[in-house]
Amino acid sequence: MKKYIIVSLLLLAGVKSSFGQHKTQLPSKPNVVLINVDDLGWTDLGFMGSEYYETPNLDKLSTESKVFMHAYASASNCAPSRASMITGRYPMTHGIYTVDPADRGDKRTRQLMASANAKSIQDSQYTLGKFFKDNGYRTGVFGKWHISDDPAIHGFDVNIGGNHSGNPGKDGYFSPYNINLKAKTAGEYLTDRLTDEAIDFVKSSVGRPFFLYLPFYTVHSPLQGKADLVEKYKNKEGGKGQNNPVYAAMIESMDQNVGRLLAVLDNLNLADDTMIIFTSDNGGIRATSYQDPLRAGKGSYYEGGIRVPLLVKWQNQVKAGVENIAVTQMDFYPTFKELIASSADVKLDGVSFLPVLLDKKSKARDLFWHFPIYLEAYNPKEDGSRDPLFRTRPGSVILSGKWKLHQYFEDGGLELYDLENDPSESINMAVSNPNKTAELLKKLEAWRSKFGAPIPTIKNPDYDAAYEKEAIEKTTGLL
Structure with a gap:
């Protein structure tokens, strides 16, 4: 910092010493x-x-x-x-x-x-x-x-x-x-x-x-x-x-x-x-x-x-x-x-x-991102992601002033960060600040609705919860 x-x-x-006053008439x-x-x-x-x-x-x-x-x-x-x-x-x-x-x-x-x-x-x-x-x-x-x-x-x-x-x-x-x-x-x-x-x-x-x-x-x-x-x-x-x-x-x-x-x-x-x-x-x-x-x-x-x-x-x-x-x-x-x-x-x-x-x-004004997709990990030891298997999983993000809210579609996870005091996004305040979380989530949902953002809802038939858990534990154990 x-x-x-x-x-x-x-x-x-x-x-x-770099610039004088800018002109009033633009080229x-x-x-x-x-x-x-x-x-x-x-x-x-x-x-x-x-x-x-x-x-x-x-x-x-x-x-x-x-x-x-x-x-x-x-x-x-x-x-x-x-x-x-x-x-x-x-x-x-x-x-x-x-x-x-x-x-x-x-x-x-x-x-x-x-x-x-x-x-x-x-x-x-x-x-x-x-x-x-x-x-x-x-x-x-x-x-x-x-x-x-x-x-x-x-x-x-x-x-x-x-x-x-x-x-x-x-x-x-x-x-x-x-x-x-x-x-x-x-x-x-x-x-x-x-x-x-x-x-x-x-x-x-x-x-x-x-x-x-x-x-x-x-x-x-x-x-x-x-x-x-x-x-x-x-x-x-x-x-x-x-x-x-x-x-x-x-x-x-x-x-x-x-x-x-x-x-x-x-x-x-x-x-x-x-x-x-x-x-x-x-x-x-x-x-x-x-x-x-x-x-x-x-x-x-x-x-x-x-x-x-x-x-x-x-x-x-x-x-x-x-x-x-x-x-x-x-x-x-x-x-x-x-x-x-x-x-x-x-x-x-x-x-x-x-x-x-x-x-x-x-x-x-508020900024928004939407990513209804998956990106696999580059380097689980270095990536700094939510879990070691993916750089990102499906979800959306809103930035509103100093506040940033992540929403994840698989598990409904919410992460709220105060970027002014926590630019490293290390302290999730979603539970400790429920009012701000609810406010930003409402804005995020309204934005998705306005722009027709697709939300993946179809379950993957190849998903294996036991395998995923084992893979996360194995990867985490190697870090």
């Missing part, structure tokens, strides 16, 4: 650069408190940006998070709740039949790509798409490396690649190449507004870093849960490439006319990197699985500083819509946080 406070104070200290069609790193944890950056990973370019960018300390992914793993961000809709609209299949884990330990799960967003979805293109923008995606076979169908003029692949595959960070991308030079590094292509896109777009979506495959597994950087971190002492030299090398390579892209924007005098957003698609994998004080990691709906780094820079418009209002990545779409004053008739489930960026009053 001490680190969390120190980081916030350092960021605030950096604000004073009509600023460029938008959205950088989305895969599986990057909340504290996996220097400006977010890591003392092991080195991210000098992002650290500098953070002093020029609005840094959201309570930013949330739309889901706890890749496909649903990206689908909701790109469409601005809850999973109930596009149907993606997880990376297929939805019934992971030993069938004998699943009490319910998981709800139906889509593999792709529908062609009819009015995505960010289509939105920007219809508003006169040149659009490009460079990296991991993961929510359909072809981003071109969803409004992107340029697609480099994006298809249904969720990761670059075995040995895939060094060419020859396993994704739909041919190397220009032997042994080139995927993160470098994607940035090269993104830079070419920026240079060829000068003179018209552009939307650049840069969803790096890194830092998703397989963990592969450049040899010199791996060696550097082998010789650097890490801390508890942050000590993997290969992962650290991947993070530094990503930071270097973000720095390269930012330098090009500056050199082309585009900084004043470009909004830059940097985030991650979900929490990091806890077995790879701890996100303390947050509990658990990717695939879990505890804070470590869904709270993500987020910063937004728009030179001379967005005043730098730390922001504690809670936002979700579904809010990007309505924010962009308000940003360019679009009159497009599009239904969105998020809320624009442009007023927050411009330091205007904005009302906090």
